[in-house]
């Protein structure tokens with residue numbers, strides 16, 4: 001006999017179609033983590049509206065999802081431009097007056113600038129591509145989400161927003177800003193039926209972070225780089241995003257989940273295949 005589920009816990013009608021009948025908005029859905037999220041959400045029955053800056057990437061993801069029977073519409077849109085976000089939202093909402101899921105996925109660590117030689121121009125660039133659009137897109141879809149009875153927002157930041165990142169502290173600060181916005185908005189919006197959570201990726205093969213090309217010949221190092229001992233794939237990220245977007249996580253809000261193969265949990269400890277133990281000051285790996 002299965003346990004009785006209280007009536008205010010949303011029922012899961014079909015575990016293979018966790019987003020059936022829902023409208024999901026995804027930014028940067030053309031390739032990488034965003035494309036995997038688009039494809040998995042469509043597979044789970046969502047109609048997906050995608051904002052993508054690159055027309056060819058938009059065309060390909062739309063064709064791929066349609067080829068597998070999914071429902072999708074792409075919009076060529078630069079989300080760092082608040083005016084373009086307004087046009088995008090108006091176009092989506094004209095056809096779908098309420099949305100149930102929003103994924104703010106766009107972000108980039110490039111171009112890297114070293115803080116001691118950086119200036120307002122590079123800080124502004126990091127702000128626009130990693131944080132500003134999260135505010136703009138969320139603001140544009142929040143009221144329609146509340147009007148439709150609530151929904152789920154999933155932000156994509158980085159494990160670098162959750163630990164010390166020496167490479168570019170400004171990038172780390174912007175990602176940490178997305179993480180803080182996630183928890184703050186979650187507390188404010190819970191009573192309106194909107195849950196807000198985020199994933200913090202690391203070590204995931206995408207066009208932006210191309211491990212297969214740039215770390216070629218170093219495959220044996222994964223044993224040391226990630227506690228789970230392997231490279232991550234966009235699908236790994238998309239599965240956690242699906243959990244956070246669906247009713248599986250109905251009682252989860254305000255959380256930032258590292259999806260990183262354990263790199264954050266491992267902290268400064270690395271597995272040394274030669275020494276056969278974890279080391280925090282590796283001499284040889």
Ligand SMILES: NC(=O)c1ccc[n+]([C@@H]2O[C@H](COP(=O)([O-])OP(=O)(O)OC[C@H]3O[C@@H](n4cnc5c(N)ncnc54)[C@H](O)[C@@H]3O)[C@@H](O)[C@H]2O)c1
Pocket residue numbers: 027028029030031032033034051052053054057077078079080105106107108109156157158159160200201202203204205206207208209
């Ligand atoms: N891959 C990783 O290991 C990793 C690690 C940490 C954080 N992240 C974060 O995950 C998210 C996705 O990363 P990814 O590696 O899949 O990136 P990616 O660059 O491979 O893909 C990003 C997608 O967003 C689109 N895009 C870029 N700028 C845009 C804009 N202004 N407007 C609309 N679309 C735009 C791109 O054309 C592309 O389709 C980003 O926020 C990134 O910072 C990824």
